[in-house]
Amino acid sequence: MQTALLQITSSDDPVQNLDMVRAMMAEAAEQGAGFILSPEVTNCVSTSTTRQREVLQHEEDDITLAGLRKQAADLGVWLLIGSLGIKTHDADGRFANRSFIINPQGQIVARYDKIHMFDVQVSETETFRESKNYRPGENAVIAETDFGKVGMTICYDIRFPHLYAALAQAGAQILTVPAAFSPVTGAAHWESLLRARAIETGCWVLAPAQAGAHPKTRGKTRYTHGHSMVVAPWGEVVIDAGTDPGIHFFELRDSSVSEARRRVPSLTHVRPFTGP
Numbered sequence: 001m002q003t004a005l006l007q008i009t010s011s012d013d014p015v016q017n018l019d020m021v022r023a024m025m026a027e028a029a030e031q032g033a034g035f036i037l038s039p040e041v042t043n044c045v046s047t048s049t050t051r052q053r054e055v056l057q058h059e060e061d062d063i064t065l066a067g068l069r070k071q072a073a074d075l076g077v078w079l080l081i082g083s084l085g086i087k088t089h090d091a092d093g094r095f096a097n098r099s100f101i102i103n104p105q106g107q108i109v110a111r112y113d114k115i116h117m118f119d120v121q122v123s124e125t126e127t128f129r130e131s132k133n134y135r136p137g138e139n140a141v142i143a144e145t146d147f148g149k150v151g152m153t154i155c156y157d158i159r160f161p162h163l164y165a166a167l168a169q170a171g172a173q174i175l176t177v178p179a180a181f182s183p184v185t186g187a188a189h190w191e192s193l194l195r196a197r198a199i200e201t202g203c204w205v206l207a208p209a210q211a212g213a214h215p216k217t218r219g220k221t222r223y224t225h226g227h228s229m230v231v232a233p234w235g236e237v238v239i240d241a242g243t244d245p246g247i248h249f250f251e252l253r254d255s256s257v258s259e260a261r262r263r264v265p266s267l268t269h270v271r272p273f274t275g276p
Contacts, residue, residue: 001147001252004033005208007228007241011215012046014055018067025068028247029075035147035252037080037208038068039228040155040178041097044085045210048219049133056095058087065100073106078145082178082208083114083154085134094135099152099178101143109145112152113137116160122184130156140166147252148173151203155179158193158207161200168201168267173257175203179225180210186225191237198231202261204252205231211243233260 006024010017021038028036043064046052059065064084072079079102086096097114115138117131140163143150151167151174158177167175175197181190198205211226228241228248233256241248261267 001034002032003035003206003250003252004028004031004037005206005228005230005239005241005248006036006038007209007211007226007248008039008042008245009212009214010042010045010210012044012048012051012055012217012219014043014064017043018064022067022071024247025071025075025077025079028249029077031249033077033249035078035080037082037176037178037206039082039208039210040180041085041210042082045180045214045222045224046216046219047222048216051218052085052095052133056085056087058089059098062086069102069106069108072102072104076104078102078104078147080150080176080178080208082176088135090135092135095133096137097130097134097154099154099176101145101150101152103145110141110143110152112141112154113139114154114157115140115163116156118156122182126182126184128182142167142170142172148254148257150174150176153177155181158197161197164197164201164203165270168203169270172201173203173254174252175201175205177205177207178209179207181225183223183225186227190225190227191229191240194229194231195235195237198233199235200266202233202257202264202267204233204257205229209241211241211245233257234263
């Protein structure tokens with residue numbers, strides 16, 4: 001399957017971001033991509049809760065979801081919408097950080113809500129409290145596609161290897177990690193974590209990422225690490241997209257999964273044990 005990662009720099013304007021992603025999808029499809037992946041919070045990157053409440057929508061009303069579903073159908077491609085910020089009907093008013101897999105007919109095949117919330121202080125000047133505005137998901141998800149079983153995760157999930165082990169043991173051959181990674185933690189850990197998850201599971205790891213300084217109408221400027229990455233099941237880095245927006249292509253091969261798992265069949269060696 002010819003596959004394309006979209007590395008983008010989303011603003012806090014969903015209409016503008018939708019136009020950008022649709023154009024990139026059209027270019028990727030024209031060059032032969034049958035599976036296209038966008039990053040986390042494709043529809044809106046913002047540090048302002050007020051701005052998020054102004055522009056985010058419920059799933060049934062979301063213009064980005066509707067527009068990208070139509071574009072996938074028009075182009076006849078599979079699409080991972082890395083995630084969208086989505087309003088919920090929760091009493092506390094928190095959003096969902098929700099990933100979608102769309103088939104070539106424009107139908108939603110699977111949804112995944114980010115389980116692990118990024119509540120960290122990475123430096124004296126950079127603090128995140130994702131759980132203040134987003135509520136965590138509770139369910140791991142595998143999507144059935146024409147090219148394999150896809151285990152869906154988002155960004156900070158990458159630090160929790162038990163999630164990836166569970167997905168691989170349940171049959172996932174491909175793991176998606178759309179992200180808007182911090183530049184500080186990205187420089188230190190991004191590649192190492194992605195390679196570790198690929199090596200541990202024998203899966204392809206596909207990680208489309210946000211990159212750079214994000215345009216805004218209010219709030220502080222958000223910066224993200226970039227370096228969208230593809231890691232093969234043996235742990236080789238197939239793509240490192242650097243820090244500029246763009247489209248990056250590679251060939252997704254089933255045989256790479258079976259070969260890596262034949263050489264080191266660790267998934268079949270898992271044993272129960274009594275905890276310390």
